[in-house]
Amino acid sequence: MKIIVNRIIVKATCPYCGCLCDDVEVTLEDGEIYSIKNACPLGRMKINSATSNVRNLKYLIKSGNDKIEVTVDEAVEETANLLLSADKPILYGWSNTSCEAQRLGLKIAKILRGVWDNTTSVCHGTAAIATAESGIPSATLGEVKNRADLIIYWGSNPLEAHPRHFKRYSYYSKGRFVSNNARRKMIVIDVRETSAARLADKFIQVKPNSDYKVISTLHHIIKFGEPPERKAAEVNINDLMEAAKLIKEAKFGVVFFGLGLTMTGYGYCNLDALYSLIRELNRFSKWVTIPMRGHYNVTGANIVASYMTGFPFAVDFSTGKPYYNPGETTIIDLLYHNECDLLMSVAADPLGTLPGEVVSKTIGMKIIAQDPFPTPTTEAADIVLPTLICGVETGGTAYRMDGVPIPLKPILKSRLNLLSDEELLKKILERISWRR
Amino acid sequence: MKAILITARSIRQGELIEGLKHLMSTELNFCDLNPEDMLKIDVKNGDKVVLRRDNSEIFLKARCNPTLPLGLVYVIVHPEVNKLIPYNKSLRGMMPGKGLEIEIEKIP
């Protein structure tokens, strides 16, 4: 018979997607996870991954074709060596770790005169560019929960990528002025009929890469009450007329947009157009737009970089001063043009997520990978730095997709004798500062 | 056949992304096609197809998905499919991961 010595329930902040649900309850039994309440499959998986056997466990340094195990100090020393001898190192990732670690990363990049970029540059970077070009009318998610009577998901499928978004913040949530989904309407705009589209009051199927035209046409219909003279072939006017009617009836509307807008066509033009449309709509009623950020702390990475340097991502310190020019200083641009000679990835997997044409350029580059899990990047790396899982085994601060800061909590004590991202980076920073 | 490639996420992909990436190549190696398109290139569920763009190509299994519009190929995003994605300078660092023109063919 098993005797239960110790069973406690801890409140957790889910470190998976931009929803950053903070109502997750984990029951621990003798320090082991017994059950997880309120989490979606993604969050559940992430929290359980702490006990997974597929982890980076050892500090490894490449030697010939093999990797040999070293102590943490040796690994830090070697990391500092590589970083200091690099001509233009790029420090990339940062979206799956705490703001505290991101801050240290920026300091390291500044001392090294390297480049600091986060995963924003390949997901919502275009939204940040559009924000700089024309500004974003936005709000926190609670405003949607309490007020929104029309919700539009554009190029985003929350059921697959942000499973609890509907229930906690939007369509199925219960708020002060809109008590249930019977009073809310939902429009989904996508290139294919997604699972969310099946639940929508109206689904508008658009042709791939035609979003800019669709938004412009919708804008024209809303502004002038009629479709434009010259109709774009890709756009279904009837659909948009119906959507415009719903939009004009709404008291409080929101557009959630995902990679379906940021990654297609000329991403930032899509968003310029969308923001412009939202500004127009504010003449009739209240409208806001919120990006559906992927990683749980990618918003934090933008915020930390913005207040530390003035720029949200792709910050190049190589001349001593921060310089920001997406199209020249993002990881994709730099790797493609062979501008960097060292890639340090922290809590990300550039080799597994960047375009093939860019990944092929990293052959021959020195790579340092800091990650709790094995990835194509750690496989190819010259130095592997294992860490604890931020948000499960260690705490910190993270920002939700709408910019609300929420503390991450260490849910369980790790059985592994490893350091957190923050502690490891602090060691690296100390080593570098001392050597300089 | 020429087609437009859309990459997107799924719950299963999301589950694998942290820590179980090695399972992606076996679990997520298929691409969704409209049944009419499948007829056009003469494949059945589970048949192997090749997706090509310029010099890069990847091999996946075809899967029928009647909700997809004609001419669209939907692949769950994973390291393998990224190999098809090019660099485009005027996108300011963004990867053109959706709406990419590719060539799809049956492997005999």
Add this chain to the structure above:
Amino acid sequence: MDILIENGVFVERIKGRDPIVINAERKVILPGGVDLHSHFAGSKVTLGRLLRPEEHRLRHQFGNSGNHIGTGWATPTPFLCGYLYSKLGYAKIVEPAVPPLKARHTHEEMRGIPYMDKMSLLLLGNSWIIMDLIAQKRLKLLEKYVLWVLWASKTYGIKLVAPGSGEAWAWGKSITHIDDEIPNFSITPKDIIYNLARVNKEIGLKTPVHLHTNNLGSPGNYQTTIDSLKTVENLGLRDGDSPFIIHLVHAQFSSYKGDSWKTFSSGSEEVAAYINSNSHVSFDLGQIIFSNTTTMTADGAWQYNLYRLTGGKWINNDVENETASGIVPYTFKRKNYVNAIQWAVGLELALLVKDPWKLAVTTDHPNGGVFTSYPVIIAWLMNKKFRERTIEKINSKAKHIIILPSIDREYTLFETVIVTRSAPARIMGVKDGATIGIGKEANLAIYDLGDPERDLGENPVKLIKGLSSANYNIKNGLIVMKNGVPVQDFNGVTYYSGGVNESEELTELVDYYFKEYYTVEKENYIVQKGEVMHPVNVLEEVFK
């Protein structure tokens, strides 16, 4: 005369050996400056940075600083902010607009601001809990809640921004009259102003309620301003350092006459007359400076109007159940009729209000201009000729209708010390931090303003130059800045108020709102002491 400092305070006699000696002969020694209204940290400021990378690219880069990174003008990065304030001879600064939900963000940035002591004001003018409690007349509970929410966000005082109007803006509307009912809440802006001013007095916060009036920025709003101030006339005065019941923030933006942009004119005489004849009001200027800046305020509806006027960029960011906010880049132009009048209104207010202890110099940084322009404002106040030189260059229609040219008053150096140090310190309830006296906190700035025997106002250029860069800035007895170069790393304290009230009624109330309306858990809303740089609570932590 010698000024002696040991262990961070002024002393009569130094006990230790080998003190550092600074020869300040023929220099001007002032207590460290206090800025009681400057938007320097928090989510709004960071959104401003996101909106304007061009400003960080083109202006004010500070590379030569070790690990520190400094860029920006209207929205300098935290390190640069502390550095610029210190260079200016300041010691204490107040961030006047913290949405409770995002207080953690404000503290995160404030941790990175070196040298300064920081305070922040909490946006409560559109809070649902507060509006509901007022509507339900549960006023005792309101007091407990205010203490709790100040404690939870580790902030110092209450700020009301266009009370009720933020809630209206959440539906895309605005409130133009303080007697209008707030949508879905059966109360008026006046109720909020009155009740929070009363609560503020009852619970003994160190600073009065800071009020950003309704209709801010609109022609004819001086009447709203006076009506708002009248609302709290019968509350008497407060005990403690700061006797005022209400502090009118950036009064310049609230003192306009006229009924359209065409008939726009100055209402400074009326507002100044009201302040002169009443003792419960203090205010700060919100002086505009002719330059490009990034305006940011929790008054979302006004920012949307401003966006419609400029047609440029606009960020809006409403915070659930609490407040709205908006950001719009703006250029104040000399030749613009409205801007020229706005410029005059600020100075008129400063010159028409007789008692300097009632006012503080601010630009509502960055709304009217950046804080580094304070020396220019001092020069305008001290020198009529210098004012006239600027008047020469402004819009000619405006030139003829403003009353500024007819005002002869010139501030003395002593009066400028009051309006940049003593008065704001007193209004904020931190008088001891801005006084040179035995046992007081040793915050000093030493300036070279030329020959002190001569009239300092005579040479405005020299005055501005001297005030812009202190020879020494001494904070808590440490030399932190010497001739505009940081000497050592040093972090000031963060003052906050509030306390935990052990009350079931309060717990029940707060829990209800978190369960039903917020999207975060209560425990994640509370900013822990460990997240705040050197926290100092100026009230009792626990009330029974």
Add this chain to the structure above:
Amino acid sequence: MRKIILTFKGHGRPVLVYNISPSVFRSKSLDQLKKLEVKSGNKTYQLKDFFIIEEEEPVIEPVETIIIENSTFNLKRIGEKMDTGRIVVNGDAGMHLGAYMKGGEIIVNGSVDDWCGAEMSGGMINILENAGNFLGANYIGSLEGMRGGVIKVEGSTKDFTGMRMAGGAIIVKRNCGSFLGYYMVNGEITVEASSGSETGSRMRGGVINIYGSAEIGVGFKKVGLNYITSEGKKLTLHVFRGDSIESGEGEIRIREVSK
């Protein structure tokens, strides 16, 4: 006046040569020129590390002239902020050629990379082959791109030519990419061949002439016809006004609207 010849020795990575500008070279001796600051990677070098520097005499040039031989796309920021003199680039030029330029002349006997002439306010840039994206455009966040001066491209350009352009003129002999004159405020763009999709989108003012075909934004309304003569040929151009979505007053004169 002097004529300085710089021969690029080649380098695998970009080199920031913002000091290659007549405004900087003026009144500096050859020795001083050799020591001018040049940046690459995260290090600072001297001009002589990357270039062979020669001075040509006697001097007939009316203005201070710099000739860059063997230039490649790796030379970034040539002639940045220049206000006088002349630069001749033999070969290709990297990003930001003539950015923030105020005066003088740059001739490129080759192609240029992105952001050529960005935010320039005066002077003349002549490109004998092709240009990249963001020709005469703004940098991120600025509301005004090119404000004055002239850019001539003998070949074609890519996307976002003249983005947020607020003055001056751009002349392109061959095709342009998409989003020509995006957010344009003022000035004139002439494309003697065709342009891509969304031409003139979000345009607030200014004029775009297209002697070939283009796909223009949905917010444009036809207002009339315009007759011109180009290289001896008579052309009838359709005049459109917009972008009405942005309440714009821009004008597109175009021979043929595609689609």
